[in-house]
Amino acid sequence: MAATSSTTNPVPDAPTILPRSAHSLSRNQIDENTLKVLYRLHRHGYLAYLVGGSVRDLLLGRTPKDFDVGTDATPQQVKKLFRNCFLVGRRFRLAHVRFGRDQVIEVATFRRHPHPDELPEDPAEHKFFVQNQFGTPREDAFRRDFTINALFYNIADFSIIDHVGGLKDLENRQLRVIGDPQIRFAEDPVRMLRALEFSARLGFSLDAEVLEGMTKQAPQLAGAAPARVREKLMQFFRLGVAADVLQRAQSLDLLQPMMGGYQAGETTFKLLEELNLYFKKNGTVDESMILAALFIDHFWRKCPVHASLPINEVLQSAGHLLTPYCTHFHLAHGLRHQARELLVGCYRFARGQGQRGQKRFLHNSATPRSLEMFRLWIQASDGDPALVETWQKMLHTRHESSDQPASQPSRRTHRRPRRRRKKPVQA
Numbered sequence: 001m002a003a004t005s006s007t008t009n010p011v012p013d014a015p016t017i018l019p020r021s022a023h024s025l026s027r028n029q030i031d032e033n034t035l036k037v038l039y040r041l042h043r044h045g046y047l048a049y050l051v052g053g054s055v056r057d058l059l060l061g062r063t064p065k066d067f068d069v070g071t072d073a074t075p076q077q078v079k080k081l082f083r084n085c086f087l088v089g090r091r092f093r094l095a096h097v098r099f100g101r102d103q104v105i106e107v108a109t110f111r112r113h114p115h116p117d118e119l120p121e122d123p124a125e126h127k128f129f130v131q132n133q134f135g136t137p138r139e140d141a142f143r144r145d146f147t148i149n150a151l152f153y154n155i156a157d158f159s160i161i162d163h164v165g166g167l168k169d170l171e172n173r174q175l176r177v178i179g180d181p182q183i184r185f186a187e188d189p190v191r192m193l194r195a196l197e198f199s200a201r202l203g204f205s206l207d208a209e210v211l212e213g214m215t216k217q218a219p220q221l222a223g224a225a226p227a228r229v230r231e232k233l234m235q236f237f238r239l240g241v242a243a244d245v246l247q248r249a250q251s252l253d254l255l256q257p258m259m260g261g262y263q264a265g266e267t268t269f270k271l272l273e274e275l276n277l278y279f280k281k282n283g284t285v286d287e288s289m290i291l292a293a294l295f296i297d298h299f300w301r302k303c304p305v306h307a308s309l310p311i312n313e314v315l316q317s318a319g320h321l322l323t324p325y326c327t328h329f330h331l332a333h334g335l336r337h338q339a340r341e342l343l344v345g346c347y348r349f350a351r352g353q354g355q356r357g358q359k360r361f362l363h364n365s366a367t368p369r370s371l372e373m374f375r376l377w378i379q380a381s382d383g384d385p386a387l388v389e390t391w392q393k394m395l396h397t398r399h400e401s402s403d404q405p406a407s408q409p410s411r412r413t414h415r416r417p418r419r420r421r422k423k424p425v426q427a
Contacts, residue, residue: 015138016167020158025058027158033099034067037107038155040081046073049137050153051108052144055160059151059170060202069107070140070152078107112139138163145184145191146198147176175204181213189220192254193232193245200244214252222257226329229258237285243272260328265297270380278376288338291331292346292373295321299343305350311357318343338366345370346377349391362398371395 027035030050041048051070058064071078078095079085085097085107095107112135137152144150147166154161164178175198177184177191185192192214199206221229236242247269249255256263271293279285302317303309309317318340326336348361349371361367375388 016162016165018160018162018167023059023160024061025055025153025158025160029058030054031067031103031105033097033103034069034105035155037069037082037097037105041069041071041073041078041107042155044073044081046071046077047110047137048155049161050155051151052149055151055153056148056166056170058153059160059167067105069105070110070137071107072110072134072137073107074109074134075107078109109134110137110140111135111143113143137161142178144178145188145194147178148198148204150178173202173204174207175199175202175210176207177210177213181207181209182216185213185217186220189217189224190228190232192217192221193229193249193258196245196248196254197232197236197239197241200241200248201239211252214254218253219257221254224258226260230329230331233259233290234285234287237276237279237290240276240280242276242290243269246272260325262294262325264294267377267381268294268297271296271377274376274380278372288335288342289369289373291322291325291335291339292342293376295325295339296343296346296373296377299347303347305347308351311344311348314344314347315340341366342370342373346374349374349387352387353390353394362394368395 030038034050038048038050047070049070050067052068054064054067073081075087075093075095078097079087082095082097084099085095088094088096093109097105097107099105112133114133141150141152141163144164147164147169149166150162150164151166151170152161152163153159160167165176169176175195177195195206195210195214198204233242236245246255246264249258250264275289275293278289298321299318302321303314319336321343322336322339325331345361345367348355348358355361371388371391374391375385377383378385378388
């Protein structure tokens, strides 16, 4: 992810158009339902382009996670063409064409930046007006964030259309912002996180102007919506790039404003790498384990094992440590409780056997997850794996004993005599 110069690839004045014979993208690589949407728009006289990350990924030989369509048809016109279409978004109108229960093809009308004299006087209407100014494909391309995300595939003649120099950047494997990076990052600070994500996921270098823009606009991340930052953080783990992205974010002074003043510990990034592998193997992402991994280094400093603190004090310290982060991101109390239990479980494993309440701890339903967390931390910190094996054997023994059938209660050898009802006395 080294920096590269941006002066070698200026934005072209006219689009570059690659005919079908000059590129590798084929209709066979495009989802069948997406092709139905593209062809129906084209048959009715509208422009129909495959847009965004799907074009980028197909040209790189990767499998896109979804397919988006761009068109000059308005959302209402798209809705008339598809019975299975629903318009979504109050401020940014989009057409969602549904196929079955699970698949949604997003169809967006080409948009443009409004001219200064077109902006409304009322600030409350400014954002709504800006987001819904329909424009040409070229104007739409210049609204996008990175050059590699602004490529179009035209279903009419199967050509690739590049208005911003994205093809050259794909060839050079570099990431450039469309326009002035400082202005674009000030418009939306989360774009800085997207830049780090693409750089890590695709193995692209960051343009020198991108790095400079990040350095100057890093404090703006503190004002980003916590819900958006949290979702990006979870996406990093789902994509398996969290360790790389967060380590690069810390080196660029993005981590603290991004995560409410958080600073990573000594083994944090190694542990996040282990956690990424664990999530990939299990097919799910556990946010409570992420939370525990982010704070386990700080936890050891507050609760050193050699101090042999009472468990109630350890519980309280873990809770106080997690509270500022959970408050900043508005996390549920249940999530904080799970992360606290993981940290306290790791503490008990690190202290070894012979603790008070050990039997009850081994029978706790959260203990196996705590042991997984402890195992990952041992691997990241080059600890003693024999300690993990000892606890695993104890848990296995506990499971075997709990699976044994309970002894049957002894049967009674006699029965109580039944009481006879007294007959009512006749008057």
